[in-house]
Amino acid sequence: MNNIYTAYYDLVGIASLLNIKENKKFSAVPVYPLFRDLCLMIYQINKEIFDDTVELDPAIKKIRHRVKLYQKKDNFKVYNRIVDLHTYQFGNDVDNLGFYLENGKVVGSTIYTTYVFQDTHFFSTNPNETKKVAFRFAEMVGETLALFSEKLREKSGYTLAPIEIPTFEYKDSKAYKTKDILNSNFYGDNQNQNVALTRLVISLQEASTCIWLYNGIYINSDNDLQIENYIVLRLLTIKFDEVMDNLKNMRKFLSDTFTLIDKQCEYDLSKIIHDFDNEVEEECRRLRNMIHYNEGSENFLDYIDQQLKIDKNYIHGISSKIINSFMIPLNDVISDYLKIDSIESMNTFSKVNRRISSLIKRKDFRSSNDY
DSSP states (O other), X not given: OHHHHHHHHHHHHHHHHHTOOSOHHHHHTTHHHHHHHHHHHHHHHHHHTSTTOSOOOHHHHHHHGGGSSSOGGGHHHXXXXXXXXXXXXXXXXXXXXXXXXXXXEEEEEHHHHHHHHXXXXXXXXXXXXXXXXXXXXXXXXXXXXHHHHHHHHHHTTTOSOOOOOOOOOOSOOOOOEEXXXXXXXXXXXXXHHHHHHHHHHHHHHHHHHHHHHHHHTOOOOOSSOOHHHHHHHXXXXXXXXXXXXXXXXXXXXXXXHHHHHHHHTTTHHHXXXXXXXXXXXXXXXXXXXXXXXXXXXXXXXXXXXXXXXXXXXXXXXXXXXXXXXXXXXXXXXXXXXXXXXXXXXXXXXXXXXXXXXXXXXXXXXXXXXXX
């Protein structure tokens, strides 16, 4: 029964986050990692509690598996796919990679959105359709979430009381600064380096979403377990483990490239990995592995409840440790390495001029083939 209660709290918590309205930061960066997290939860609940009896939209499974921030042997394929899609959307003659910045630091990119939604019917190659497609996706997962919440209550024998979805208010609604650059000014000829850059950007957006959650949703309180703190810790432990797994995988399988990047970062990446291994890995891995909803064994909700009985500061202690000792430093290290703010964007004249030149070349090419 504890697995049902955990699943229900997970869905209520993330539904509350997705219910945030009129927040320009949320809709630009955090919403996409949260969509991915919801797909992960829906997939696991269907598999482990409903025995795969609910027919899910195929996009949910695809997006669920992108909880891994790397794709093993497909890393080069993923990188090429991301660049190809951006080029197809915007062309290769004008700025075609989008980044979001706050106080000069990168917090997200269209690279992440493409990584998550590529190869699903919720990805549009028409940039003007992006918001509409995202809305359709939100409708689909929202309907699935509502269905699963009711089925969980039914499966509990209605011992689960219906919880009204709380409305989280996020006070900082100021939009991120946006910056577009040409992919050739970001990526180069070294394919290993390009794959590493892509993976760093994806990890950075996960880290910045963790910071966003902690700064605006988490409540520093010694009171009983609250839905805000519960869902923040739940998501932090999922994201933190995957970010660190990604860094370790890069160090192992892109060792030469990782070493060069790490050296330019004054070995801060290695320090973060070392501190993770020695300070929090065991506990964070335990929490991350509780993404599974196992009947008859300890689940996330009951584990957190037991820890709070031992130490009322448990949630605050581990959440603040993840953010202040790891996510903020990692976000800063990657952002400083990428130096996006120093890469020049095209002005309007340059964009128009380059696009006209491209159109003329295409016209000349077609004309030459008429003979």
